[in-house]
Amino acid sequence: MARERAAELTDAAGRPPRKDGRSARRAVEAVWRIESARIVATLLRYTGDFALAEDLAQEALAEALTSWSDSGVPGNPGAWLVAVGKRRAIDGWRRAGRQEARYAELAHELPGSADGPAWDPDEIDDDVLRLIFIACHPVLSREASIALTLRVVGGLGTDQIARAFLVPTATVQQRIVRAKKTLAAARVPFEVPPREEFPARLSAVLSVLYLIFNEGYAATSGPDWMRTDLSREALRLARVLAGLVPREPEAHALVALMALLAARFPSRVDAAGDPVLLADQDRSRWDRGLIRLGRAALARADALGRGRGAYGLQAAIAECHDVAASVADTDWAQIVLLYEALGRIAPSPVVELNRAVAVSMVEGPATALRIVDGLAAGGRLAGYAPLPGVRGELLARLGRAGEAREAFAEAARLTGNDRERAALERKLRALG
Amino acid sequence: MPKYMLIMRTTDDAVENFGLPDFTAVIEAMGRYNESMIKAGVMVGGDGLAPEPGLVVDFDQTPPVVSDGPYGETKELFNGFWLLDVPTIEEAAEWAKRAPLAAGSKLEIRRVTDESDFPDANEWIEKEKEWRASEQPS
Numbered sequence: 001m002a003r004e005r006a007a008e009l010t011d012a013a014g015r016p017p018r019k020d021g022r023s024a025r026r027a028v029e030a031v032w033r034i035e036s037a038r039i040v041a042t043l044l045r046y047t048g049d050f051a052l053a054e055d056l057a058q059e060a061l062a063e064a065l066t067s068w069s070d071s072g073v074p075g076n077p078g079a080w081l082v083a084v085g086k087r088r089a090i091d092g093w094r095r096a097g098r099q100e101a102r103y104a105e106l107a108h109e110l111p112g113s114a115d116g117p118a119w120d121p122d123e124i125d126d127d128v129l130r131l132i133f134i135a136c137h138p139v140l141s142r143e144a145s146i147a148l149t150l151r152v153v154g155g156l157g158t159d160q161i162a163r164a165f166l167v168p169t170a171t172v173q174q175r176i177v178r179a180k181k182t183l184a185a186a187r188v189p190f191e192v193p194p195r196e197e198f199p200a201r202l203s204a205v206l207s208v209l210y211l212i213f214n215e216g217y218a219a220t221s222g223p224d225w226m227r228t229d230l231s232r233e234a235l236r237l238a239r240v241l242a243g244l245v246p247r248e249p250e251a252h253a254l255v256a257l258m259a260l261l262a263a264r265f266p267s268r269v270d271a272a273g274d275p276v277l278l279a280d281q282d283r284s285r286w287d288r289g290l291i292r293l294g295r296a297a298l299a300r301a302d303a304l305g306r307g308r309g310a311y312g313l314q315a316a317i318a319e320c321h322d323v324a325a326s327v328a329d330t331d332w333a334q335i336v337l338l339y340e341a342l343g344r345i346a347p348s349p350v351v352e353l354n355r356a357v358a359v360s361m362v363e364g365p366a367t368a369l370r371i372v373d374g375l376a377a378g379g380r381l382a383g384y385a386p387l388p389g390v391r392g393e394l395l396a397r398l399g400r401a402g403e404a405r406e407a408f409a410e411a412a413r414l415t416g417n418d419r420e421r422a423a424l425e426r427k428l429r430a431l432g
Numbered sequence: 433m434p435k436y437m438l439i440m441r442t443t444d445d446a447v448e449n450f451g452l453p454d455f456t457a458v459i460e461a462m463g464r465y466n467e468s469m470i471k472a473g474v475m476v477g478g479d480g481l482a483p484e485p486g487l488v489v490d491f492d493q494t495p496p497v498v499s500d501g502p503y504g505e506t507k508e509l510f511n512g513f514w515l516l517d518v519p520t521i522e523e524a525a526e527w528a529k530r531a532p533l534a535a536g537s538k539l540e541i542r543r544v545t546d547e548s549d550f551p552d553a554n555e556w557i558e559k560e561k562e563w564r565a566s567e568q569p570s
């Protein structure tokens with residue numbers, strides 16, 4: 001029977017038949033998405049070496065692709081992958097004549113079965129948190145942290161990350177290899193940062209997740225693992241993180257911010273793929289489930305009683321928009337207050353520009369134009385297309401068509417986005 | 433990202449196999465399972481259906497006939513569901529495999545439709561969107 005099957009189905013390379021290569025591959029990918037962080041964290045605890053742990057995990061994954069195609073997914077796939085990783089670690093140590101191989105055997109940790117639990121349930125959450133802190137360590141570049149976080153914590157393949165960031169797979173691979181070398185060179189420990197470093201380190205993790213989110217937010221939809229999925233993945237990772245550090249208001253606030261922004265995804269581009277301004281979006285298409293999730297997360301952050309940070313304030317602004325039935329119905333006065341607070345704890349000319357838009361809705365375009373002109377005079381937003389874009393809107397509302405045209409033309413010159421340019425040119429034409 | 437529903441069905445055999453379950457143990461196993469999906473950030477929702485028989489409305493006749501049930505002759509009783517936010521049906525299946533269910537139980541996995549399944553605007557789809565929008569978040 002087996003021989004018949006082999007005779008029928010052996011592939012050109014003479015390898016054993018695969019029952020269904022595609023579905024096996026997808027099953028392995030599914031397991032990996034769920035388990036990768038815990039597998040790498042467990043192997044990292046076992047070997048004490050991040051680069052080695054990640055390599056071992058990838059080798060185990062490769063072995064799973066072959067083995068599971070033939071024999072199906074094992075009952076406890078996480079334990080299977082960890083067992084393979086540990087076995088390969090010992091093989092490597094033995095070849096190198098290292099002591100660890102003997103210790104591992106003496107400690108009866110020699111894996112042979114995948115029956116036992118893959119990890120200690122009391123320790124694994126902390127280990128995953130340590131892993132997140134390593135992937136977002138300040139010695140790494142932002143690009144490296146993003147790639148490492150998505151691969152190790154998110155369980156994405158290098159090719160998926162490459163597609164999402166519109167770069168060649170080799171580039172992502174290089175970033176990951178370099179990141180691992182950097183972590184080794186910096187002797188980055190496997191630990192949750194000590195108390196005095198914790199706030200800054202947590203803030204680094206939050207900003208990496210937010211960058212991933214924004215990468216997807218800026219994109220339109222597409223098939224398979226494309227850019228919009230990045231935002232959902234970032235939201236998922238933020239929820240994982242908030243579960244690991246439940247006493248940190250900004251972690252919940254980041255979940256809130258992402259959910260409240262992602263809720264508007266369904267309506268932010270039109271059928272032609274052109275961006276739709278908030279004012280023109282079909283609010284009935286906003287995702288009520290995500291709005292509920294976001295508001296609940298913001299309430300959790302607030303309930304910790306430590307005030308709102310930069311993410312909390314931005315989430316609160318997003319909430320004001322999400323609960324409003326229309327632009328006219330929006331609590332712009334509250335948004336102005338929130339932008340003022342945000343500008344104090346995280347001063348930025350972009351925040352100031354957004355505040356100006358909110359001010360224009362409360363006090364009218366003249367007051368807002370003074371803020372925008374102040375920003376333009378400051379020069380810190382030179383070359384930033386939204387500055388003349390907003391200025392043009394305000395001038396148009398004040399009936400100063402000539403100046404508005406100039407501002408829109410400048411914005412159209414500055415933007416790198418074709419669709420945005422088209423929208424600005426439409427505004428130009430509308431001014432006659 | 434699509435949503436998938438895991439639909440739990442239990443046969444009379446499963447109930448028999450399971451015997452009188454230790455309620456605390458069931459709650460604990462289900463709790464751990466749900467927690468693992470919450471921690472992974474994929475759980476959207478879920479509920480169980482009460483075990484006492486409800487009513488069945490049968491459309492074989494006009495007007496439809498309402499009777500007690502389903503129970504007894506029913507092969508598979510729908511008794512609960514989970515709603516997951518995961519990118520692929522394979523990932524939904526991988527989560528489903530981890531559910532603490534006994535032999536005789538089945539989990540059916542189905543993608544939940546969203547508005548991309550109904551690209552053409554139509555009066556009724558618009559009405560439903562309005563209803564969804566007016567259902568203010570709590």
